[in-house]
Amino acid sequence: MKDLAEAEALITAMGQDARAAAVELAQAGAERKYAALIGAAYEIRKRVPEIIAANEKDMEFGRAKGLSDAMLDRLRLDDDRLRGIEDGLRAVAEQADPVGQVISEWDRPTGLHIKRVRTPIGVVGVIYESRPNVTADAGALALKAGNAVILRGGSESLHSSQAIHACMVEGLRQAKLPEKAIQLVPTRDREAVSAMLGAQGLIDVIIPRGGKGLVGLVQREARVPVFAHLEGIxxxxxxxxxxxxxxxxxxxxxxxxxxxxxxxxxxxxxxxxxxxxxxxxxxxxxxxxxxxxxxxxxxxxxxxxxxxxxxxxxxxxxxxxxxxxxxxxxxxxxxxxxxxxxxxxxxxxxxxxxxxxxxxxxxxxxxxxxxxxxxxxxxxxFGMGAEIGIATGKMHARGPVGAEQLTTFKYLVTGDGTIRD
Amino acid sequence: MKDLAEAEALITAMGQDARAAAVELAQAGAERKYAALIGAAYEIRKRVPEIIAANEKDMEFGRAKGLSDAMLDRLRLDDDRLRGIEDGLRAVAEQADPVGQVISEWDRPTGLHIKRVRTPIGVVGVIYESRPNVTADAGALALKAGNAVILRGGSESLHSSQAIHACMVEGLRQAKLPEKAIQLVPTRDREAVSAMLGAQGLIDVIIPRGGKGLVGLVQREARVPVFAHLEGIxxxxxxxxxxxxxxxxxxxxxxxxxxxxxxxxxxxxxxxxxxxxxxxxxxxxxxxxxxxxxxxxxxxxxxxxxxxxxxxxxxxxxxxxxxxxxxxxxxxxxxxxxxxxxxxxxxxxxxxxxxxxxxxxxxxxxxxxxxxxxxxxxxxxFGMGAEIGIATGKMHARGPVGAEQLTTFKYLVTGDGTIRD
The missing domain is CATH 3.40.309.10 (Aldehyde Dehydrogenase; Chain A, domain 2)
Structure with a gap:
């Protein structure tokens, strides 16, 4: 990819696919989302050798690039860590489904009955650094809340993330959910991050996972809302x-x-x-x-x-x-x-x-x-189950951001031919 | 005011005053906010001739400027309309105070008790057009939710808005709340709007009230979050x-x-x-x-x-x-x-x-x-009491935006020397 225009074209295409998938997902029952997550966990277990081989490619790339030992350790996947990813997927699957929950409901003297119900936000963008497990964790939480997600992992972990992402897609496929519900940006180019930050109307919220450098960049540049904390002092x-x-x-x-x-x-x-x-x-x-x-x-x-x-x-x-x-x-x-x-x-x-x-x-x-x-x-x-991060902003989400905080709401109003005086 | 830099200096100063007032307001009990609103309603009644005289200046300015009859009608205040403003203030005063409400609370096996409680957002900016009553309505709702507010009314209604604003400040004063809790931008210059839209860190959310031109401008240009709807199709x-x-x-x-x-x-x-x-x-x-x-x-x-x-x-x-x-x-x-x-x-x-x-x-x-x-x-x-507008965005506030949706929340966690394994 040579420039920002190409990256924007890529993210626009992914965003449109995500939007279409989000419409389907919003109507998918809790059972199919559950099945997709359990299916993905099963695939992770089945493909351990394949994922570890992909991770070995990233580790070689990382060593050649001269990454520090700490960064290489963050990048590394082994049987134990894959077991952790698998368990994480199952744990999110077992959480209560927030979509459709009635937050409150009441009657009006006009005869109207008003319900406030939880709905997905739409399309979530997640930008993260070297840990490949975020591919599964963030994908799973976004899916649980009925959102489509565009994942942009660290360039060092591309092969590992792709191998994990393939398991998530297989889970979606088995559950007859749209495969574009969980997409992974397929390039190492930095421009894809800029394109995501500017994708108003296609991405509803961006969640950065990583160090202060990444989070600061996202908070400064994003034209879409951001759930994040810059620092935990x-x-x-x-x-x-x-x-x-x-x-x-x-x-x-x-x-x-x-x-x-x-x-x-x-x-x-x-x-x-x-x-x-x-x-x-x-x-x-x-x-x-x-x-x-x-x-x-x-x-x-x-x-x-x-x-x-x-x-x-x-x-x-x-x-x-x-x-x-x-x-x-x-x-x-x-x-x-x-x-x-x-x-x-x-x-x-x-x-x-x-x-x-x-x-x-x-x-x-x-x-x-x-x-x-x-x-x-x-x-x-906090007993909220898995979280995608902790937010310190005051808008919409604060503290641990789990599946519930990845939703919004709408009002459903029922009358009986009711008109306003 | 000659340029944007001067407008930015003005809005920065107002924003800092608002932030300081917001800290005090967040701790003010429901009673003092109630007293300020009732006090302001009383002042409106007391000052009817004064407000109508100020409005007459705006009407003259508007006629000289060649405003349409519809716009002049929106601008006009009379005894009836002032009675409406007064009633509106009393109605907001009588609503339940959202600040401090416990949204949910639960215990954890670790012994921690977790509460999620409503808190003010902080500083709200309201940008509106010719109707001078918004000065009272928006100021009252922001105050009810414990927020400081910076009001920027239409240039045609400056004198009317100032006269109403003076009543709001008198209400604050009588209730021993900071007078800077409700501020009115004291100039007709357009640059003040741009300065508000860029006031990140000083203004937490902007609410535009007016036609599609104003709302579209705010949605395009704002660097702070916006609660609004562009159109109701x-x-x-x-x-x-x-x-x-x-x-x-x-x-x-x-x-x-x-x-x-x-x-x-x-x-x-x-x-x-x-x-x-x-x-x-x-x-x-x-x-x-x-x-x-x-x-x-x-x-x-x-x-x-x-x-x-x-x-x-x-x-x-x-x-x-x-x-x-x-x-x-x-x-x-x-x-x-x-x-x-x-x-x-x-x-x-x-x-x-x-x-x-x-x-x-x-x-x-x-x-x-x-x-x-x-x-x-x-x-x-909807039975929510007064509203500051209707939002169609998915973040934070949707549908009618009343006092409750002008709040955010925080978690209060209580232990007994509780440490994490």
Missing amino acids: CHVYVDRDADPEKARRVVLNAKTRRTGICGAAECLLIDWQFYTKHGAAIIEDLLAAGVEVRADGELAKLPGTVKAEADDFGREFLDSIIATKLVDGVDEAIAHIRRYGSQHTESILTQNDATADRFFNSLDSAILMRNASTQFADGGE | CHVYVDRDADPEKARRVVLNAKTRRTGICGAAECLLIDWQFYTKHGAAIIEDLLAAGVEVRADGELAKLPGTVKAEADDFGREFLDSIIATKLVDGVDEAIAHIRRYGSQHTESILTQNDATADRFFNSLDSAILMRNASTQFADGGE
């Missing part, structure tokens, strides 16, 4: 009325359980009264766990800590590093989070209900927690 | 299983009750079997009511009809004109509406449940009706 605030043991447990978990996920804590705010009374055990725990503690002011005097720079606050480390400072009560914590947070997830540790209410009411993050680890910010942990 | 389909008397009543009402509203029917599709069996009474009724019937094919042979041109289908007349044609059953009606509709409101007349289901499931308009007049497409008629 999650804060934990230890209030003066915190239970010290709970605080130690939660802070350690929030930072160290997994440091590379968007729900990992990046900043620890401690009320100075709490610190005066209970000391530095929380920070000692972090240091003992090998965390680099970048401390401001008084806390920088603690042995083992590093002095924080100004730009350590509001920074997403995604690593075994945390920024920390003392604050004067919940209001200063709120002000700090308003200034430096990314509206993803924040947690307060307190036994004081009024203080917790103030924290909950004054902040506008997608997820606010009390006495719980920020690592719970995840669709599975 | 509403269809009525008379199925072969329609009750002929109900069909006559509903079609006549859908077209003629008020022809200038977005819920007025613009196209009538009649199943040919119905037509063969029941004849042309529906069309004769329309002709007798003075409607210009632009008929296609067989129907054009009826005396009194005009032959339809191709572009009469998919056209919003907003006048005493209707396009009509015969179709072969519900599937042809669905195909026609998919091609020519604007996803606003469509109604099917049928006594056949399976046919109605097919119509409801196959179309993706914001509102679908059965045996009811499209003229019911209105927030008041």
Whole structure:
């Protein structure tokens, strides 16, 4: 593909096919979508050697390109990881089908009966980086919500994604659903991404899955709505009325359980009264766990800590590093989070209900927690089933984006020859 | 104001004030918002002579500018219309406050309790044309949902809007809410509209109120999300299983009750079997009511009809004109509406449940009706209270946009020192 015009022609053709498939899908019953997902899971199992061979081609390409070990690891598929993909497909299949659910219904004095029912959004575009499993995860969730989907995977994982995509298409075929319901952009060219971002009227929403570079690009350039979060700069605030043991447990978990996920804590705010009374055990725990503690002011005097720079606050480390400072009560914590947070997830540790209410009411993050680890910010942990990502925008979808948030609604109004005065 | 840069500086300053006000508003209880609305209604009543004098200035300006009689009528305020504005403010005050409503809540096996609660969106921008009452209506609804609002009224109605706006601010002041919660752009310059459309990060959503020219401009140019409908090309389909008397009543009402509203029917599709069996009474009724019937094919042979041109289908007349044609059953009606509709409101007349289901499931308009007049497409008629407009997009808000749809949500998660394995 030589230029943007060619990419636009490709995406337009795919978009039109997707739109046509979406019309069929919107009317497909829950059973056929279920069958397609179970069929796809079965195909993954059947084709393990084929998928691993395709993945080996990508790994060779990646090694030749000089990808880092971490990136090669993300790219790699093996029997275990394929089992994970298969299980994921079955799990989405078993979730409740959101399409057609009656959100609310009521009667009017005019005799009209009004129902608000869930419907698919239409066509979803997913742009992702090296992990080939997103091909199955995102395809499955979009399908569950009755949407057609256009997948644009990372150029490094093209063969792996194509092999997985073939299984998804086979699932659709067996369930007599349109094969164009799940399409994979068949090229490595960057221009396809630009074409997707500009495909107003063909793609209804774009979901980027990947690093800050990709998400930032999508948020800046997209002419269609985007569900995403740029960063997860999650804060934990230890209030003066915190239970010290709970605080130690939660802070350690929030930072160290997994440091590379968007729900990992990046900043620890401690009320100075709490610190005066209970000391530095929380920070000692972090240091003992090998965390680099970048401390401001008084806390920088603690042995083992590093002095924080100004730009350590509001920074997403995604690593075994945390920024920390003392604050004067919940209001200063709120002000700090308003200034430096990314509206993803924040947690307060307190036994004081009024203080917790103030924290909950004054902040506008997608997820606010009390006495719980920020690592719970995840669709599975919320009981929503699989998620396609976490959104921090205020429009339409927020927090974990599962099948339900990939739907919209319409009103169905029934009368009996009813006219308006 | 000389150029866009000055307009941008103005809107940036207003946007920052709005953002600060929004933070305060989000925490204001329902009572203070109620008090502000009742206070504003009281001020309107108190200041009738003052508002009418301001309106007289606008009327003079409008006459000098050569505005049409219809436009002058839209601009005009009198005691009755001010009573309507006052009543509207009181009605919004009496509606349930959506902020803080728990949309759903559930427990997790981990011990976490999760609540999804309604929160304000933040800052709403409203761009409207000559009707000065929008100043009160839009300001009131945005406030009810806890949002700050930036109002940009038509240049012809500047003095009237300023006089009404002063009453809204007085209501805020009396309720000890930030006066910047409801701001009016203080200039007639067009550049302010462009600046609002580009105010990402300061304005969360733009709502245009006015004709197709304004709405089209906003939809094309806005860099922030838009709630709007470009056109209401509403269809009525008379199925072969329609009750002929109900069909006559509903079609006549859908077209003629008020022809200038977005819920007025613009196209009538009649199943040919119905037509063969029941004849042309529906069309004769329309002709007798003075409607210009632009008929296609067989129907054009009826005396009194005009032959339809191709572009009469998919056209919003907003006048005493209707396009009509015969179709072969519900599937042809669905195909026609998919091609020519604007996803606003469509109604099917049928006594056949399976046919109605097919119509409801196959179309993706914001509102679908059965045996009811499209003229019911209105927030008041839906029992939602006042509305700021009707949206046909699929993101976030659809159908009548009332206070509830001017909110978003967040998750509040409570544990007891709960950590993730």
